[in-house]
Amino acid sequence: MTDKELAIYIGSKIREYRKKRFLTQNELALSVGIGHTTIANYEKGFRTPKKNTLFKIAESLNVTIDDLFPPVQKEDTLSSPTPQVLHLDRKLQEPRHAEWISQGERLLEEQEAESATINEPLYEYKVFEKLAAGNGYTYFNDGNFDIVFHDEKMDHDFASWVFGDSMEPTYLNGEVVLIKQTGFDYDGAIYAVDWDGQTYIKKVYKEETGLRLVSLNKKYADKFAPYDEDPRIIGKIVGHFQPMTT
Incomplete structure (x- = not known):
């Protein structure tokens, strides 16, 4: 499994x-x-x-x-030689028996070499369920985070989960987004915004009286965060990925 x-x-x-x-x-x-x-x-x-x-x-x-968890499977059936293997072991005579063993060892070496090239190093990311903005450029979290892995090391300050489908097709539910603590850069970029007790991953536009938060999924209406409700831009989204299993 x-x-x-x-x-x-x-x-x-x-x-x-x-x-x-x-x-x-x-x-x-x-x-x-x-x-x-x-x-x-x-x-x-x-x-x-x-x-x-x-x-x-x-x-x-x-x-x-x-x-x-799934029921534990007994390993004795997995380790027992198959009837075909026992038959070959009994019937093959030298030098064919030695050739059969040598061929099997060569195939095993090839398999282990392929596995070694596939097993590239994985990098650890600490992913917070929620990010909240503090004063200035100081941020804290709610203490609830997960450790996930990815095969690429990317520079970032925070990582958070994507919940829901409002940012599809680019950012999928269950993915991780990487956030760089840059403040506001330009209209239309993707930012993490703390507002009304929640963290939003949205396209952000600065308007005269507040921030307009726009989803990529067109079925969702824009959200408007008035400045008097103190919306905070945590940072700019600089990457995203689906966590890898280890």
Whole structure:
């Protein structure tokens, strides 16, 4: 089972047990101490809970942590030689038997060499569920973050999750956006904005009385953040990616 398949399985079990307990995503999130959007992403398999969070979820659902994982498969069937291998081992005579073993070792070396080229280094990113603006160029977070990995190292000051489809097709739900703490650069660039207790990823236009926040997805209307409500530009979006499994 791949890491992605495991994430989907765990998410499906969280949803199954949550519904059996007649809990909403928000109720479960409050019990665990995380945001309801994080529960939604767990259930969709976009993200895998960290170990301590898994224990809290299991406790809130009144199940064991093993209940959230696939049944353990016995390894004896995986390690036993197949009938074809046993047949070849018994029937092949020298020098053909030695040639068969040599060919197998060569193929194994090729396979390991290919794996070595594929396994490029992964870089760690700390991704916050919410960013909030402080005074000037100082920013803080709500303490709830995830560690994810990507095969490219990109310069940034903050990383945050994309929630929803308002910035599709460029920024997808479950992706990570990278934010550079630049302040306002120019109209129409993509920024992270703190306003009304939330962090928005939007195209931003400065107008006389406030900031106009524009979605890339045309089905969403513009939002307007008046200056007297103190909207803060956290920074400019300088990159985005889908987290990689390790």
